[in-house]
Amino acid sequence: MRVFARFLPRRAPSVLPGFGPALGFALAYLSIIVLMPLAALVLRPAELGFSGFVAVATQPRVLAALRLSFGASLIAAAINAVFGMIVAWVLVRYSFPGKRLVDALVDLPFALPTAVAGVALTALYAPNGWIGRLLQPLGIEVAFTPLGVVVALVFIGLPFVVRTVQPVLQDLDREVEEAAASLGASRWQTIVRVILPAILPALLTGFALALARGVGEYGSVIFIAGNMPLVSEIAPLLIVIKLEQYDYAGAAAVGVAMLSISFVMLLILNLLQRWHRGH
Amino acid sequence: MATETKAPAASPAAPATAAAIGEPAWARNLLIALGLGFIGLFLVLPLVAVFIEALSNGIGAYLAALHTPDTLAAIRLTLLVAAIAVPCNLVFGVIAAWAIAKFEFTGRSVLITFIDLPFSVSPVISGLVYVLLFGAHGWFGPWLVANNVQIIFAVPGIVLATIFVTFPFVARELIPLMQEQGTEEEEAALSLGANGWQTFWRVTLPNIKWGLLYGVLLSNARAMGEFGAVSVVSGHIRGLTNTMPLHVEILYNEYNFVGAFAVASLLALLALVTLVLKSLLEWRFGHELAVTRH
Numbered sequence: 057m058r059v060f061a062r063f064l065p066r067r068a069p070s071v072l073p074g075f076g077p078a079l080g081f082a083l084a085y086l087s088i089i090v091l092m093p094l095a096a097l098v099l100r101p102a103e104l105g106f107s108g109f110v111a112v113a114t115q116p117r118v119l120a121a122l123r124l125s126f127g128a129s130l131i132a133a134a135i136n137a138v139f140g141m142i143v144a145w146v147l148v149r150y151s152f153p154g155k156r157l158v159d160a161l162v163d164l165p166f167a168l169p170t171a172v173a174g175v176a177l178t179a180l181y182a183p184n185g186w187i188g189r190l191l192q193p194l195g196i197e198v199a200f201t202p203l204g205v206v207v208a209l210v211f212i213g214l215p216f217v218v219r220t221v222q223p224v225l226q227d228l229d230r231e232v233e234e235a236a237a238s239l240g241a242s243r244w245q246t247i248v249r250v251i252l253p254a255i256l257p258a259l260l261t262g263f264a265l266a267l268a269r270g271v272g273e274y275g276s277v278i279f280i281a282g283n284m285p286l287v288s289e290i291a292p293l294l295i296v297i298k299l300e301q302y303d304y305a306g307a308a309a310v311g312v313a314m315l316s317i318s319f320v321m322l323l324i325l326n327l328l329q330r331w332h333r334g335h
Numbered sequence: 336m337a338t339e340t341k342a343p344a345a346s347p348a349a350p351a352t353a354a355a356i357g358e359p360a361w362a363r364n365l366l367i368a369l370g371l372g373f374i375g376l377f378l379v380l381p382l383v384a385v386f387i388e389a390l391s392n393g394i395g396a397y398l399a400a401l402h403t404p405d406t407l408a409a410i411r412l413t414l415l416v417a418a419i420a421v422p423c424n425l426v427f428g429v430i431a432a433w434a435i436a437k438f439e440f441t442g443r444s445v446l447i448t449f450i451d452l453p454f455s456v457s458p459v460i461s462g463l464v465y466v467l468l469f470g471a472h473g474w475f476g477p478w479l480v481a482n483n484v485q486i487i488f489a490v491p492g493i494v495l496a497t498i499f500v501t502f503p504f505v506a507r508e509l510i511p512l513m514q515e516q517g518t519e520e521e522e523a524a525l526s527l528g529a530n531g532w533q534t535f536w537r538v539t540l541p542n543i544k545w546g547l548l549y550g551v552l553l554s555n556a557r558a559m560g561e562f563g564a565v566s567v568v569s570g571h572i573r574g575l576t577n578t579m580p581l582h583v584e585i586l587y588n589e590y591n592f593v594g595a596f597a598v599a600s601l602l603a604l605l606a607l608v609t610l611v612l613k614s615l616l617e618w619r620f621g622h623e624l625a626v627t628r629h
Contacts, residue, residue, distance in 0.1 A: 072521055073531035075438045082431035082446070089498055090452055093464030096474060100467050139373045146370035150363055158371065160614040164378050166553075167606035167613075169560025170458075171580040172599040175587050176381035179388055179596075186384070211377050243358060272457025275562035275580065279587065292459035296567060299463065304472050311460045318455075 097315075100308035112309040117285055118294060121310075124202055125291040126317060129270030132209030133217075137263045140217025141255070147218070148225045162218050165211055170275025177208055178279040200282030205290060208276040213266030220262035224255050257329050264325045271318050385603045389596035400597040408574040409582035409598070412490070416565075416578060417558040420497040424554055428505025429547070433539075436513035437521070447510065453502040461499045462567025465492055488570030493578065496564040501557045505550035512546040512625035513539075545620040549613070556609040560602055 101109045112118060146152075147159055165173065181188045181198040188199055198204050228251065236246040274292040281288045291314050298307035358366070390397050400406070431450065435443055453461060467473050469486040479486060486492045520542070524534040540547075562580040569576045577585065579598055586595035617624065 070438050070518065071525060072437050072518055072534075073525075074535075075434060075440075078430045078434035079438075079440075082427065082434050085427045086431075086446075086449055089495070089502060090449065093468055093499070094452065094456075096467040097460065097464045139369070142366055143370040143374060146367050150367055152367055152371075156614075158374060160610055161374060161378055163610055163613065164382065164606065167556050167560075167609045168382070169562060169580045169599075169602045169606065171562040171583045172385060172560070172602045172606075173381060175583060175595055175599055176384045176388075179384050179592075180380060186380070207377075211381065214373075214377065268455060272460065273563075274457065274459045274566075279584075292457050292563065295459050295463055299466060299470075299567060302472055304467055304470065307463055308467060311457070311463055314457065315460070 097308055097311055100305055101312050104305050104309060108305075109309050109312075112306050113313045117289070118291075118310055118313070120286045121289050121291040121294045122313060122317065124205065124288065125271050125314070126321075128202060128205040128209055128290075129267050129273075132206050132213055132270050133263050133267040135206075135210050136213045136217045136266050137259055140214055140262060140266075141221055141259060143214070144218045144221040144225055148222060162215050165213075165215050170212070170273070171279075173211055173276040174208065174279035177204075177211060177276065181207060181280060199280050200284075200288065202281075202288050204280035204282065205277050205288060208280050209266075209270040209273060212273050212276055213270055216265040216269060217259070217262035220258045220265065221255055224258040228254055257332060260325055260329050260332075264322055267325075268318055268322060271314060382603060382607075385596055385599050388592060389600040391596075392593050396593055397597050397600075400591075400594040401601070403594070405573050405577070406582060406594070406598055409577045409579045410601070412493075412577065413559050413579040416490070416494055416497050417555055419494050420501055420558045421551060421555050423498055424501050425505050425547070425551055427502075428509055428550060429543075431506045432509035432513050432543075433535075436510050437518050450506050451503050453499050458500060458561065458563025459567055461564035462496045465495050465499070465568055487568050488572070489576060492568035493565050493576060496568045497558050497561055500561050500564050501554040504554035504557065505547065508546050508550035508553075508625055509543055510625075512543055512623075515625070516542055542623075545616060545623045546625055549616050549624055552609060552612055552616070556606065559605055 101112075104112065113122075143162065147155065147162075178199055179185050181191075181204060183189070183192050183197070183199065185199070188197075191198060196203075198207055232250055233246050236250050237243070241249070272292060274290070274296075277290055278293055281290060281293075283289050283293060291310060295307045295310050298304075298310060357363075389400075431446075435446060466487055468475055469479060469492065470476055471480065471487070473487070486495070520538050521534050524538045525531075529537065559578075560580055561578075562584075565578055566581055566584070569578070569581055571577060571581060571585065573585065579602055583595050583599050583602070586592075586598065
């Protein structure tokens with residue numbers, strides 16, 4: 057334990073006991089459960105070599121799956137950004153009967169097991185389901201198409217946007233709005249020029265969280281997607297398929313490709329936010 | 336959560352201000368309708384569908400679907416896995432929060448980032464990493480086979496994957512809470528002659544008990560409901576390595592819809608109970624939780 061104490065020097069000496077053992081245990085547990093397994097993920101594709109990794113990542117089936125996973129996540133996160141903002145606005149600014157219940161319900165996608173969401177959405181949007189039956193005469197097929205993937209990801213992502221925008225909207229100073237109004241701004245101008253810029257960073261964060269969650273989502277998607285190779289097969293499913301064929305390095309390569317693209321997208325969003333704050 | 340701030344009618348300036356910083360009634364109603372409609376379509380309807388599908392052949396068929404050996408085995412396994420994974424992460428969360436929140440050291444924020452890592456990893460990847468370590472062709476696979484230890488496609492793998500996906504819940508609730516509470520009360524207890532354990536049990540623990548319960552509640556819901564990570568490591572052996580969410584999938588793929596939705600309805604009930612308890616905690620003890628104080 058002394059090692060840790062020297063390795064991570066304490067700045068302010070504390071009279072509380074147990075720092076060494078507590079930090080030692082936390083680091084050991086973290087390493088065994090999280091860091092060592094993730095190291096295996098990063099190192100495993102190395103046995104393919106760089107060209108082997110690129111060969112796996114650019115297989116048509118892998119490319120199609122990555123395109124679907126990221127494309128559907130982007131669309132779903134965009135839908136959630138719009139409706140999540142409306143839900144947050146309504147919950148913060150207006151009063152209506154059952155508001156507390158609706159507020160609590162927003163967290164349902166966090167609490168409901170993804171497999172349950174998956175079978176329920178499939179039952180609703182299948183051609184003979186409650187919603188599918190209404191859409192079929194219009195020529196819209198949701199279940200077992202890429203559109204189904206988007207529907208599942210909208211379900212999964214909604215609370216991320218609402219729960220990041222809601223507290224910011226709550227803390228917003230109403231006096232600024234009053235000031236804008238008294239200076240002659242119309243309500244619409246106040247919303248677009250005063251309120252929207254204030255909640256934009258939170259909105260972007262919520263969008264990024266929903267996007268990241270959507271890319272990795274598995275349980276709610278595989279039931280409704282139909283899982284047709286090259287059409288409605290998501291990247292996480294491809295990992296499962298490669299594992300079933302004992303292609304461990306290939307599975308890890310798809311996983312690393314997914315994580316790298318997510319990382320780059322989150323980095324871009326982060327930079328956007330910094331740029332926005334700089335203005 | 337939010338209390339509506341209506342402009343006080345008594346104030347003379349109120350009518351003008353309210354009109355200036357509020358929306359016209361039609362816009363207000365339109366936004367409420369859009370928000371509630373979206374929630375109804377995407378959240379309420381799927382939830383209702385679970386129960387209606389489960390009861391579509393009557394309550395008798397519902398109960399019969401639940402009372403099958405495989406379903407009961409799945410329920411038992413889910414309870415067992417949660418009973419191991421949640422206490423493990425509870426102990427880790429408290430100990431990690433003690434080190435991170437009560438002491439100053441370099442590398443603290445890196446440590447917090449590492450603890451949050453499992454939340455940003457796809458559930459499938461959370462299962463995959465353990466297959467890469469302990470699977471037949473994994474790093475430790477040959478050694479495990481030689482010593483006749485099975486982790487992947489067995490209960491230990493399911494427990495490990497569940498611990499991974501629920502790893503951050505307790506720690507990330509406790510760290511900000513304990514940081515905010517500081518170390519003064521503990522220092523007072525120590526100076527009055529209490530030893531370290533007494534200080535922890537009598538001072539620290541009572542201060543964090545509601546936050547702890549909140550973290551346990553969320554990690555339990557995730558532990559019992561996890562699908563992707565567990566699916567990768569389980570091997571789907573009926574009656575042996577099938578948790579409730581995996582059993583939903585098997586029954587659904589066999590076109591046993593009443594059975595699938597019956598098991599799903601139990602998980603949905605778990606989610607509803609979790610939401611009610613979570614709201615109660617936020618409402619009653621919100622000032623003692625980290626999440627509700629930004």
